[in-house]
Amino acid sequence: MTSTAPKTKRGTERREKLLRSAERVIGDKGFAAASIADITRDSGTALGTFYIYFTGKETVFRELVTEMGTLTRRVMTEAVAGAPDRLEAERRGLRAFLAFVAERPSLYRIVEEARFVDPDAYRAYFTGFAEAYAAQLSRAANKGEISKGDAEVRAWALMGIAKTLGDRYVLWEDKPDIDRIADEGFALIRDGLRV
Numbered sequence: 001m002t003s004t005a006p007k008t009k010r011g012t013e014r015r016e017k018l019l020r021s022a023e024r025v026i027g028d029k030g031f032a033a034a035s036i037a038d039i040t041r042d043s044g045t046a047l048g049t050f051y052i053y054f055t056g057k058e059t060v061f062r063e064l065v066t067e068m069g070t071l072t073r074r075v076m077t078e079a080v081a082g083a084p085d086r087l088e089a090e091r092r093g094l095r096a097f098l099a100f101v102a103e104r105p106s107l108y109r110i111v112e113e114a115r116f117v118d119p120d121a122y123r124a125y126f127t128g129f130a131e132a133y134a135a136q137l138s139r140a141a142n143k144g145e146i147s148k149g150d151a152e153v154r155a156w157a158l159m160g161i162a163k164t165l166g167d168r169y170v171l172w173e174d175k176p177d178i179d180r181i182a183d184e185g186f187a188l189i190r191d192g193l194r195v
Contacts, residue, residue, distance in 0.1 A: 015053045017043045019067070022060045027106020031061060031117045058118070065114045065121040068107045069128060075100045086140030090189050094162055095182035101166040102176055108166065130155045161185055 021043035026034045036057055040047045054060045079096030083089035101108045114122035133155035140146045162185070169181045 011052075014045060014049065018045060018050060018053060019060065019064065023064055023104075023106045023110065026057075026061060026064070026113075027109045031057070031110075031113055061110065061114070062118055062121050064107060064110045065118065065125055068104075068111045069125045071104070071107075072097070072100060073129070073132075086137070086143075086145040087190055089136075089140075090158070091182070091186045094165075094185050094189070095178060097162045098166055098170055098176070098178045098182055101170040102178060105171055108171065112167075126159065129159060133159065158189065161189065 018039060022034075022039045025038045025042050028034075029038065034057070036050050037047060039057075039060070040050050050060075054063075075096050076093050079092045080089040083092055111122070111125060114125065130152065134151040137146065137154050137158075138151040141148045141151065165181055165185050170176045170178070
């Protein structure tokens with residue numbers, strides 16, 4: 001179950017168009033209800049074109065989960081770059097994550113559905129984040145920026161806070177107040193990690 005990399009600029013654009021349509025269609029309808037015909041109809045491409053780039057719906061789904069991980073890591077890295085300490089990085093990171101969920105809700109829903117559709121991709125998505133996050137927390141604790149504690153447990157707990165706030169206040173609201181949500185979430189994080 002692999003996807004095929006395009007060899008031309010036109011192929012790259014067509015493949016990207018199919019991915020964006022898959023994001024919309026699967027994100028809106030769910031994996032089971034979405035069909036390849038729905039995806040190609042949304043992208044304005046022929047059904048056979050889909051199979052030039054993807055072996056099936058599962059392949060495009062897994063690629064979207066992987067893409068969400070890559071994009072989220074990039075957004076988070078950019079958001080926390082230059083933060084003077086770990087607590088400020090937490091504040092910036094939480095806000096950036098919630099804003100990203102608001103910007104790409106369909107992609108976020110796909111990751112959530114991966115728990116049932118592709119459990120290995122779901123686990124890889126969160127485990128990769130947790131490992132990097134734990135390393136950052138451990139370094140911050142060693143510098144005295146945050147209190148000492150089990151970095152792995154803390155990473156999962158902090159990811160859970162962000163994920164749950166994203167579910168409740170971004171996906172369920174028409175016009176989420178990202179700043180208010182991030183400020184409240186950060187207050188809890190700050191007070192829980194304060195030295």
